[in-house]
Amino acid sequence: MKIYLSLTKKPRLKKTIMICVWPGMGEVAFKLGVYLRDKLKMEEFASLEAPELFPPTGIWIQNTIIQLPKSGAGKFYFYKNKNAANDIILFISDAQPLLEHAYDYCKRILSLGKELGVKRILTFAAMPQAIDHATTPEVWFSVTHKKIIEELEALKIGLKLLAAGQVSGLNGLLLGIAKESGFEGICLLGEIPLFTIQIENPKSSLSLLTKLTQILKINVDTSALAEQAKVVEQEIEKLIEFIQNPETQHGAPGPIGEEEIEKIKKSLSLQTKLPKSAMEKIEKLFQEVKQNIAKASELKKELDQWNVYKEYEDMFLDLFKKPKDKEERTHN
The missing domain is CATH 3.40.50.10900 (PAC-like subunit)
Structure with missing residues:
Protein backbone atom coordinates (compact mmCIF):
# COMPACT_ATOMS: atom_id res chain seq x y z
CA MET A 1 0.00 0.00 0.00
CA THR A 222 -21.75 33.13 6.02
CA SER A 223 -24.47 34.81 3.93
CA ALA A 224 -24.11 32.50 0.92
CA LEU A 225 -24.32 29.40 3.11
CA ALA A 226 -27.34 30.87 4.90
CA GLU A 227 -29.01 31.42 1.52
CA GLN A 228 -28.36 27.80 0.53
CA ALA A 229 -29.82 26.65 3.85
CA LYS A 230 -32.94 28.74 3.23
CA VAL A 231 -33.42 27.34 -0.28
CA VAL A 232 -32.99 23.75 0.90
CA GLU A 233 -35.50 24.30 3.70
CA GLN A 234 -38.04 25.61 1.18
CA GLU A 235 -37.46 22.67 -1.15
CA ILE A 236 -37.89 20.19 1.70
CA GLU A 237 -41.16 21.90 2.64
CA LYS A 238 -42.38 21.54 -0.95
CA LEU A 239 -41.53 17.86 -0.97
CA ILE A 240 -43.27 17.30 2.36
CA GLU A 241 -46.32 19.18 1.09
CA PHE A 242 -46.44 16.99 -2.02
CA ILE A 243 -46.22 13.82 0.04
CA GLN A 244 -48.62 14.81 2.83
CA ASN A 245 -51.22 16.71 0.80
CA PRO A 246 -51.23 15.33 -2.74
CA GLU A 247 -54.88 16.34 -3.24
CA THR A 248 -53.95 20.04 -3.10
CA GLN A 249 -51.59 19.82 -6.07
CA HIS A 250 -52.63 20.75 -9.62
CA GLY A 251 -56.25 21.16 -8.56
CA ALA A 252 -56.92 17.45 -8.69
CA PRO A 253 -56.92 14.72 -6.06
CA GLY A 254 -54.57 11.81 -6.12
CA PRO A 255 -50.96 11.10 -5.22
CA ILE A 256 -48.16 13.06 -6.82
CA GLY A 257 -46.30 11.18 -9.52
CA GLU A 258 -42.82 9.84 -9.05
CA GLU A 259 -41.60 12.06 -11.88
CA GLU A 260 -42.51 15.25 -10.04
CA ILE A 261 -41.00 14.04 -6.78
CA GLU A 262 -37.79 13.27 -8.65
CA LYS A 263 -37.83 16.78 -10.12
CA ILE A 264 -38.01 18.26 -6.63
CA LYS A 265 -35.22 16.00 -5.42
CA LYS A 266 -33.14 16.98 -8.45
CA SER A 267 -33.72 20.65 -7.76
CA LEU A 268 -32.78 20.12 -4.12
CA SER A 269 -29.61 18.28 -5.15
CA LEU A 270 -28.55 21.13 -7.43
CA GLN A 271 -29.19 23.75 -4.78
CA THR A 272 -26.99 21.94 -2.27
CA LYS A 273 -24.30 20.87 -4.73
CA LEU A 274 -23.70 24.29 -6.26
CA PRO A 275 -22.91 27.57 -4.55
CA LYS A 276 -25.02 30.50 -5.72
CA SER A 277 -22.12 32.04 -7.62
CA ALA A 278 -21.58 28.83 -9.61
CA MET A 279 -25.29 28.54 -10.49
CA GLU A 280 -25.31 32.15 -11.69
CA LYS A 281 -22.21 31.57 -13.83
CA ILE A 282 -23.72 28.44 -15.40
CA GLU A 283 -26.98 30.26 -16.18
CA LYS A 284 -25.01 33.11 -17.74
CA LEU A 285 -22.98 30.68 -19.87
CA PHE A 286 -26.17 29.02 -21.14
CA GLN A 287 -27.38 32.43 -22.33
CA GLU A 288 -24.03 33.18 -23.96
CA VAL A 289 -23.95 29.82 -25.77
CA LYS A 290 -27.39 30.56 -27.24
CA GLN A 291 -25.80 33.59 -28.87
CA ASN A 292 -22.44 31.99 -29.65
CA ILE A 293 -22.30 28.20 -29.89
CA ALA A 294 -18.48 28.34 -29.84
CA LYS A 295 -18.72 28.93 -26.08
CA ALA A 296 -20.28 25.50 -25.55
CA SER A 297 -16.93 23.98 -24.60
CA GLU A 298 -16.52 26.57 -21.84
CA LEU A 299 -19.99 25.71 -20.51
CA LYS A 300 -19.26 21.96 -20.65
CA LYS A 301 -16.02 22.51 -18.76
CA GLU A 302 -17.86 24.43 -16.03
CA LEU A 303 -20.51 21.71 -15.70
CA ASP A 304 -17.83 19.01 -15.45
CA GLN A 305 -15.89 21.01 -12.88
CA TRP A 306 -18.90 21.00 -10.56
CA ASN A 307 -19.87 17.42 -11.54
CA VAL A 308 -23.38 18.50 -12.57
CA TYR A 309 -23.36 17.76 -16.30
CA LYS A 310 -25.85 14.91 -15.83
CA GLU A 311 -28.35 17.28 -14.22
CA TYR A 312 -28.01 19.80 -17.08
CA GLU A 313 -27.56 17.31 -19.91
CA ASP A 314 -30.96 17.85 -21.57
CA MET A 315 -30.57 21.63 -21.52
CA PHE A 316 -27.02 21.35 -22.85
CA LEU A 317 -27.95 19.05 -25.75
CA ASP A 318 -30.90 21.28 -26.64
CA LEU A 319 -28.42 24.04 -27.46
CA PHE A 320 -27.30 22.04 -30.50
CA LYS A 321 -30.76 21.22 -31.83
CA LYS A 322 -32.35 23.09 -34.68
CA PRO A 323 -35.68 24.83 -33.92
CA LYS A 324 -37.59 22.08 -35.77
CA ASP A 325 -35.89 19.37 -33.68
CA LYS A 326 -36.83 21.16 -30.47
CA GLU A 327 -40.45 21.49 -31.58
CA GLU A 328 -40.68 17.78 -32.43
CA ARG A 329 -39.16 16.86 -29.07
CA THR A 330 -41.69 19.07 -27.28
CA HIS A 331 -44.64 17.32 -28.93
CA ASN A 332 -43.34 13.76 -28.57
Missing part, protein backbone atom coordinates in the same frame (compact mmCIF):
# COMPACT_ATOMS: atom_id res chain seq x y z
CA LYS A 2 1.47 3.32 -1.10
CA ILE A 3 0.55 6.76 0.20
CA TYR A 4 2.02 9.69 -1.69
CA LEU A 5 2.45 13.10 -0.08
CA SER A 6 3.54 15.96 -2.34
CA LEU A 7 4.46 19.43 -1.06
CA THR A 8 4.57 22.43 -3.37
CA LYS A 9 5.70 24.70 -0.55
CA LYS A 10 6.27 24.56 3.20
CA PRO A 11 4.44 27.45 4.88
CA ARG A 12 5.76 29.08 8.04
CA LEU A 13 2.85 29.11 10.46
CA LYS A 14 2.23 29.96 14.12
CA LYS A 15 0.35 27.91 16.75
CA THR A 16 -1.28 25.99 13.95
CA ILE A 17 -4.64 24.23 14.21
CA MET A 18 -5.48 21.59 11.61
CA ILE A 19 -9.04 21.11 10.36
CA CYS A 20 -9.77 17.86 8.49
CA VAL A 21 -12.97 17.06 6.58
CA TRP A 22 -14.35 14.15 4.57
CA PRO A 23 -17.78 13.50 3.05
CA GLY A 24 -20.31 12.00 5.45
CA MET A 25 -23.97 12.14 6.47
CA GLY A 26 -25.62 15.32 5.28
CA GLU A 27 -22.25 16.33 3.82
CA VAL A 28 -22.06 18.75 6.77
CA ALA A 29 -18.28 18.45 7.22
CA PHE A 30 -17.33 18.47 3.55
CA LYS A 31 -19.56 21.43 2.70
CA LEU A 32 -18.19 23.40 5.65
CA GLY A 33 -14.61 22.68 4.59
CA VAL A 34 -15.10 23.71 0.98
CA TYR A 35 -16.98 26.85 2.00
CA LEU A 36 -14.29 27.82 4.51
CA ARG A 37 -11.53 27.26 1.95
CA ASP A 38 -13.24 29.45 -0.63
CA LYS A 39 -14.25 32.27 1.70
CA LEU A 40 -10.85 32.57 3.36
CA LYS A 41 -9.10 32.19 -0.01
CA MET A 42 -6.85 29.52 1.45
CA GLU A 43 -3.68 28.58 -0.43
CA GLU A 44 -3.01 24.98 -1.45
CA PHE A 45 0.42 23.69 -0.48
CA ALA A 46 0.28 19.88 -0.48
CA SER A 47 -1.64 16.86 -1.75
CA LEU A 48 -2.14 13.31 -0.52
CA GLU A 49 -2.87 10.38 -2.81
CA ALA A 50 -3.40 6.71 -2.01
CA PRO A 51 -4.96 5.03 -5.07
CA GLU A 52 -5.17 1.59 -3.44
CA LEU A 53 -7.35 2.98 -0.64
CA PHE A 54 -9.97 4.35 -3.02
CA PRO A 55 -10.97 1.53 -5.40
CA PRO A 56 -13.59 2.69 -7.93
CA THR A 57 -17.13 1.43 -7.40
CA GLY A 58 -18.42 2.37 -10.85
CA ILE A 59 -17.54 4.19 -14.04
CA TRP A 60 -18.07 7.56 -15.70
CA ILE A 61 -19.14 7.89 -19.32
CA GLN A 62 -17.84 11.08 -20.89
CA ASN A 63 -18.23 11.91 -24.58
CA THR A 64 -19.53 8.35 -25.12
CA ILE A 65 -16.34 6.79 -23.67
CA ILE A 66 -16.08 4.78 -20.44
CA GLN A 67 -13.56 6.03 -17.90
CA LEU A 68 -12.66 5.08 -14.36
CA PRO A 69 -13.40 7.90 -11.90
CA LYS A 70 -10.58 9.45 -9.92
CA SER A 71 -11.42 9.91 -6.26
CA GLY A 72 -9.78 10.21 -2.91
CA ALA A 73 -7.56 13.16 -3.75
CA GLY A 74 -6.72 14.98 -0.53
CA LYS A 75 -5.56 18.60 -0.57
CA PHE A 76 -3.89 20.66 2.15
CA TYR A 77 -4.47 24.40 2.41
CA PHE A 78 -3.24 27.05 4.82
CA TYR A 79 -4.50 30.37 6.14
CA LYS A 80 -2.51 32.92 8.12
CA ASN A 81 -4.88 34.31 10.71
CA LYS A 82 -3.98 37.96 11.27
CA ASN A 83 -6.76 38.48 13.81
CA ALA A 84 -5.84 35.73 16.27
CA ALA A 85 -2.98 33.64 17.60
CA ASN A 86 -3.65 30.50 15.57
CA ASP A 87 -2.95 29.92 11.89
CA ILE A 88 -5.00 27.22 10.15
CA ILE A 89 -4.27 24.18 8.00
CA LEU A 90 -7.26 22.65 6.22
CA PHE A 91 -7.26 19.13 4.78
CA ILE A 92 -10.10 18.23 2.41
CA SER A 93 -10.66 14.85 0.79
CA ASP A 94 -13.49 14.12 -1.64
CA ALA A 95 -13.91 10.53 -0.39
CA GLN A 96 -13.25 8.31 2.61
CA PRO A 97 -10.64 5.54 2.22
CA LEU A 98 -11.10 1.86 2.95
CA LEU A 99 -11.30 1.71 6.72
CA GLU A 100 -9.04 -1.33 7.04
CA HIS A 101 -6.14 0.85 5.87
CA ALA A 102 -7.33 4.13 7.36
CA TYR A 103 -4.88 3.99 10.27
CA ASP A 104 -1.81 4.43 8.05
CA TYR A 105 -3.64 7.05 6.02
CA CYS A 106 -4.44 9.09 9.13
CA LYS A 107 -0.89 8.72 10.43
CA ARG A 108 0.42 10.25 7.20
CA ILE A 109 -1.86 13.27 7.64
CA LEU A 110 -0.79 13.66 11.24
CA SER A 111 2.90 13.35 10.42
CA LEU A 112 2.65 16.39 8.16
CA GLY A 113 0.72 18.20 10.87
CA LYS A 114 3.45 17.45 13.43
CA GLU A 115 6.11 18.62 10.97
CA LEU A 116 4.30 21.97 10.68
CA GLY A 117 3.83 22.42 14.41
CA VAL A 118 0.18 21.40 14.72
CA LYS A 119 -0.93 20.66 18.29
CA ARG A 120 -4.70 20.45 17.87
CA ILE A 121 -6.97 18.75 15.30
CA LEU A 122 -10.60 19.67 14.56
CA THR A 123 -13.13 17.53 12.70
CA PHE A 124 -16.89 17.73 12.11
CA ALA A 125 -19.71 15.23 11.85
CA ALA A 126 -23.47 15.01 11.51
CA MET A 127 -25.66 14.04 14.46
CA PRO A 128 -29.05 12.65 13.33
CA GLN A 129 -31.79 13.72 15.72
CA ALA A 130 -35.58 13.65 15.88
CA ILE A 131 -35.85 17.33 14.97
CA ASP A 132 -37.84 19.27 12.39
CA HIS A 133 -36.07 20.54 9.27
CA ALA A 134 -37.00 24.14 10.20
CA THR A 135 -35.29 23.90 13.59
CA THR A 136 -31.91 25.59 14.02
CA PRO A 137 -29.48 22.69 14.56
CA GLU A 138 -27.69 22.52 17.90
CA VAL A 139 -23.94 21.89 17.92
CA TRP A 140 -22.47 19.21 20.19
CA PHE A 141 -18.83 18.54 20.91
CA SER A 142 -16.51 15.76 21.97
CA VAL A 143 -12.83 16.14 22.93
CA THR A 144 -9.70 14.10 23.53
CA HIS A 145 -8.75 15.78 26.84
CA LYS A 146 -10.83 17.06 29.77
CA LYS A 147 -9.08 20.44 29.86
CA ILE A 148 -10.58 21.26 26.45
CA ILE A 149 -14.10 20.86 27.89
CA GLU A 150 -13.43 23.70 30.33
CA GLU A 151 -11.89 25.78 27.55
CA LEU A 152 -14.90 25.42 25.24
CA GLU A 153 -17.51 25.86 27.97
CA ALA A 154 -15.76 29.08 29.06
CA LEU A 155 -16.51 30.56 25.63
CA LYS A 156 -20.25 30.43 26.44
CA ILE A 157 -21.27 29.99 22.80
CA GLY A 158 -23.96 27.37 23.34
CA LEU A 159 -22.02 24.18 22.68
CA LYS A 160 -23.46 20.96 24.15
CA LEU A 161 -21.13 18.28 25.53
CA LEU A 162 -21.63 14.77 24.15
CA ALA A 163 -21.23 12.44 27.13
CA ALA A 164 -21.47 9.17 25.17
CA GLY A 165 -21.91 8.10 21.58
CA GLN A 166 -20.02 7.24 18.42
CA VAL A 167 -18.56 9.19 15.48
CA SER A 168 -18.23 6.91 12.46
CA GLY A 169 -15.76 7.21 9.61
CA LEU A 170 -12.63 9.31 9.26
CA ASN A 171 -14.17 12.41 10.85
CA GLY A 172 -14.14 10.44 14.11
CA LEU A 173 -11.35 7.91 13.65
CA LEU A 174 -8.72 10.57 12.95
CA LEU A 175 -9.17 12.07 16.42
CA GLY A 176 -8.66 8.73 18.15
CA ILE A 177 -5.41 8.21 16.26
CA ALA A 178 -4.46 11.85 16.85
CA LYS A 179 -4.84 11.42 20.62
CA GLU A 180 -2.69 8.29 20.47
CA SER A 181 -0.07 10.33 18.59
CA GLY A 182 0.06 13.17 21.12
CA PHE A 183 -2.36 15.66 19.56
CA GLU A 184 -5.37 17.33 21.15
CA GLY A 185 -8.65 16.94 19.30
CA ILE A 186 -12.13 18.40 19.03
CA CYS A 187 -15.09 17.04 17.07
CA LEU A 188 -18.03 19.38 16.52
CA LEU A 189 -21.28 17.60 15.64
CA GLY A 190 -24.15 19.37 13.91
CA GLU A 191 -27.69 18.07 14.30
CA ILE A 192 -29.60 16.98 11.20
CA PRO A 193 -33.18 15.66 10.96
CA LEU A 194 -33.37 11.88 10.78
CA PHE A 195 -35.29 11.98 7.51
CA THR A 196 -32.65 14.11 5.71
CA ILE A 197 -29.49 12.05 6.25
CA GLN A 198 -29.19 11.26 2.53
CA ILE A 199 -29.18 14.87 1.31
CA GLU A 200 -26.80 17.74 1.93
CA ASN A 201 -27.67 19.87 4.94
CA PRO A 202 -26.19 23.39 4.63
CA LYS A 203 -28.20 24.48 7.68
CA SER A 204 -26.19 22.14 9.89
CA SER A 205 -22.96 23.23 8.17
CA LEU A 206 -23.93 26.83 8.93
CA SER A 207 -24.43 26.08 12.63
CA LEU A 208 -21.05 24.35 12.75
CA LEU A 209 -19.30 27.16 10.89
CA THR A 210 -20.80 29.77 13.23
CA LYS A 211 -19.37 27.96 16.26
CA LEU A 212 -16.04 27.40 14.52
CA THR A 213 -15.59 31.11 13.79
CA GLN A 214 -16.22 31.86 17.46
CA ILE A 215 -13.72 29.24 18.61
CA LEU A 216 -10.97 30.27 16.19
CA LYS A 217 -11.79 33.99 16.21
CA ILE A 218 -11.98 34.28 12.44
CA ASN A 219 -14.30 36.37 10.31
CA VAL A 220 -16.16 34.45 7.61
CA ASP A 221 -19.04 35.77 5.52
